Amino acid sequence: MSFKSEINRRRTFGIISHPDAGKTTLTEKLLLFGGAIQEAGAVKSNKIKKGATSDFMEIERQRGISVATSVLAFEYDGIKINILDTPGHKDFAEDTFRTLTAVDSVIVVIDVAKGVEQQTEKLVEVCRMRNIPMIVFINKMDREGKDAFDLLDEIEQKLGLNVVPLSFPIGMGYDFKGIYNLWEQNINLFSGSSRKNIEETIEISDLKSEKLDTLLGTKAAKTLREEIELVEGIYPKFNREAYLKSEQQPVFFGSALNNFGVRELLDCFVEIAPKPRPKRSEERLVNPDEKEFTGFVFKIHANMDPNHRDRLAFVKIVSGEFKRNTPYLHVRNDKKMKFSSPNAFFAEKKEIVDISYPGDIVGLHDTGNFKIGDTLTEGETINYKGVPSFSPEHFRYINNADPMKSKQLNKGIDQLMDEGVAQLFTLELNGRKVIGTVGALQYEVIQYRLEHEYGAKCTYENLNVHKACWVEAKDSKSEEFLEFLRVKQRFLAKDKQDQLVFLADSPFSLQMTQQKYPNIKFHFTSEFE
Ligand code: GDP
DSSP, X not given: OOHHHHHHTEEEXXXXXXXXXXXXXXXXXXXXXXXXXXXXXXXXXXXXXXXXXXXXXXHHHHHHHTGGGGEEEEEETTEEEEEEOXXXXXXXXXXXXXXXXXXXXXXXXXXXXXXXXXXXXXXXXXXXXXXXXXXXXXXXXXXXXXXXXXXXXXXXXXXXXXXXXXXXXXXXXXXXXXXXXXXXXXXXXXXXXXXXXXXXXXXXOOTTOHHHHHHHOHHHHHHHHHHHHHHHHHSOOOOXXXXXXXXOEXXXXXXXTTTBSHHHHHHHHHHHXXXXXXXXXXXXXXXXXXXXXXXXXXXXXXXXXXXXXXXXXXXEEEESOEETTOOEEETXXXXXXXXXXXXXXXXXXXXXXXXXXXXXXXXXXXXXXXXXXXXXXXXXXXXBOOOOOBOOSEEEEEEXXXXXXXXXXXHHHHHHHHXXXXXXXXXXXXXXXXXXXXXXXXXXXXHHHHHHHHOOOEEEEEOOOSEEEEEEESOTXXXXXXXXXXXXGGGEEEOTTOOEEEEESSHHHHHHHXXXXXXXXXXXXXXXX
């Protein structure tokens, strides 16, 4: 197959949802369609149920054994599909944000009873800001939930999307009878009483057909005809260009658990979802079909086995072909590196591959050379944008609890930060280290891992910070800026990239500071134009 057709047949996406909406179940059903797994239950949920560290450790341990779950790849209809796993737990939202830099599109799963939930809002906002094409899947139609039209309204209002239903439910909950497929203009009905079987679907190609009355009963058939007329009246026609620009979002209804409506989703997905897209770097726009390889690290997975301290760096291939045993430039370190055993991922396993294409993810064994956001190329200096740090929500001093082990502690902190577990800020005033996280759970995870993987002990001390603001000065020699540095010294720190950060202790003090120093910009993310 030619290089071009390899690119054209790849679809790399992520499934995002609030925990419990059905992401794992849907993923599993997609893999079943692809023949990538044989039975349900094969995909491990990465859910943190009790919100406890032990839970997280258990998940990490399992994942360590089967890191393949971070990327699930399968073939369907000649299309190579790569699903990137995104943690649903809010404490790991940053991990999900970073994974979203490596997808070309997403599927958003919404629980029909719960509607738009908090995590969905946050994640969709990030996708909207980055113009990532989205398809919405409304799940659990076998349960009583919100009225379809009300829910579509809610999605438009809360998520700021422009929805276009491409399938529509026939009934709901106990009365859920099937799906009208507006995309293919046919109907799939559950048959029999079990409502568990996908094979038992009946196709009707015309909404006017009398067969519909026979199957649904006159009343239900009438309701459906009216509803579809309403759908076609209210919502715009599907426009693929608008979807690709993230200006329009197709919606599907179904039940992942019962495997209903999933094939409709998948069939449409492979047809409309984008192939690998060009990516902006600081230097220029890079096209997938360029001959030279470029890629970037979006995730680092630690080996939880203390006897094997190596890590796996996940690289998204943006352009060219990635080949085994070929020297590539690690741009940040300005060093050539070769990889003798790059891993490719499949549904349940990983394998060494000789060649990978744009859209693919390769796992590279790493002994500490990589950081999230690092770029590999054939020699050109390219730095990919879009792997920013966000202001953490929680801040604590980290103290060394075992003076004999300060080296181990520093190394441990360093490596965990490179993995993106949390962010480190070093105070300008006294060099004290502050750890910033999205959720409180990470502090326990860091403590646990420092002890078990690096033999170091730490304690934490509270620190009152409202937000970390990355500082941008128009003129770093100006009176104003020098005064700011002097007056606010107590609140200044450097992040791991040596960027200056203002740790505002309250919304009020941030506001006052902004007013007092109008020529200084305060950003809530580490990357700005
Ligand atoms: P995740 O947290 O988004 O990965 O959600 P899961 O896939 O683990 O699903 C959460 C729960 O909802 C599980 O108990 C599933 O069995 C259940 N579930 C998923 N899809 C459906 C569905 O279509 N109908 C019903 N009734 N339950 C579902």
